[in-house]
Amino acid sequence: MKNRKTWYWIIGLTLVALLACGGFVGLGLWIARNADSSQGPAFGDAVAIVRVEGVILPGEAPAPNPFSGDTGGAFSQQVIEHLKKANDDESVKAVILYVDSPGGSVFASDEIYLQIKEMNKPIIAAMGSLAASGGYYVSAPAQEIWASPHTLTCSIGVISQFLNLEEFAKEYGITAVTVKSGKFKDTGNPFREFTTEDQALWQDIIDEAYGEFVRIVAEGRKMGEENVRAVADGRVCTGKQAKEMGLVDNLGYLPDAIDRAAELGGIEGEPRLVEYTRKLSFFEALGSTFNRPSPVEEVKQLLHFNAGSPLMYLYIAP
Numbered sequence: 586m587k588n589r590k591t592w593y594w595i596i597g598l599t600l601v602a603l604l605a606c607g608g609f610v611g612l613g614l615w616i617a618r619n620a621d622s623s624q625g626p627a628f629g630d631a632v633a634i635v636r637v638e639g640v641i642l643p644g645e646a647p648a649p650n651p652f653s654g655d656t657g658g659a660f661s662q663q664v665i666e667h668l669k670k671a672n673d674d675e676s677v678k679a680v681i682l683y684v685d686s687p688g689g690s691v692f693a694s695d696e697i698y699l700q701i702k703e704m705n706k707p708i709i710a711a712m713g714s715l716a717a718s719g720g721y722y723v724s725a726p727a728q729e730i731w732a733s734p735h736t737l738t739c740s741i742g743v744i745s746q747f748l749n750l751e752e753f754a755k756e757y758g759i760t761a762v763t764v765k766s767g768k769f770k771d772t773g774n775p776f777r778e779f780t781t782e783d784q785a786l787w788q789d790i791i792d793e794a795y796g797e798f799v800r801i802v803a804e805g806r807k808m809g810e811e812n813v814r815a816v817a818d819g820r821v822c823t824g825k826q827a828k829e830m831g832l833v834d835n836l837g838y839l840p841d842a843i844d845r846a847a848e849l850g851g852i853e854g855e856p857r858l859v860e861y862t863r864k865l866s867f868f869e870a871l872g873s874t875f876n877r878p879s880p881v882e883e884v885k886q887l888l889h890f891n892a893g894s895p896l897m898y899l900y901i902a903p
Contacts, residue, residue, distance in 0.1 A: 688719025
């Protein structure tokens, strides 16, 4: 009995120690996360860097993984919030939109585009390894676009995909019963044929979104819409090819774009760099030290998991 009580004390003290350590870690993460990061001196004229990294998704970002800072995508409300901060910060004289994304939601891409149009400071899009489809859409309104010669970009187009499990269901004796109010209410139902009428209905939606994409590019690049349509067939291209097509202004890397942004912002000498991070509550930071999403949850988050087939400005790599 005495040995058992001793073990209870040991286990209890161990748990208290673990919780205390977790609390200190959470406090440290909370302090670190709630301070905007910057490089160079803590004062003076600055260039802000706003990142669009990962699949572009609508809404608010979940609490990030404290060890990687990765939220699994570029959530539109977070990007918009960072753009607004840069626009309101009097010390920020120019903005870099750093894009490393295959694109994503049509809705979310357009939200980011509209905020960029509201900016009253010079803004340059600097492309990383990938800035395709929606990644190009959000870059188009920038004052200048910079890409590496090896950046994969373009992929101007719209896609939606629907699964057809009809034959699979028959083979395994699966029956789906659908009760609906009209013949198009279950368009995209994976347990029935995607008819020619369904195809025509959805093609009209795709064409409308595509037309808007073409208009955005033509306006941002000061090109005729017919010239944009000639290269807007969904093809992916390198940064070098995009420059030859008039879709990119300059070839270079992030430091080159920063130098150019500083020049446009009238900054003399090396600019201070500012980035914005999402502020965590203390309890979010503490909880994130003990809780990491399962791989399944991360995949759902990345793909914006839902029952429909949303419109996507998305480059799908082979």
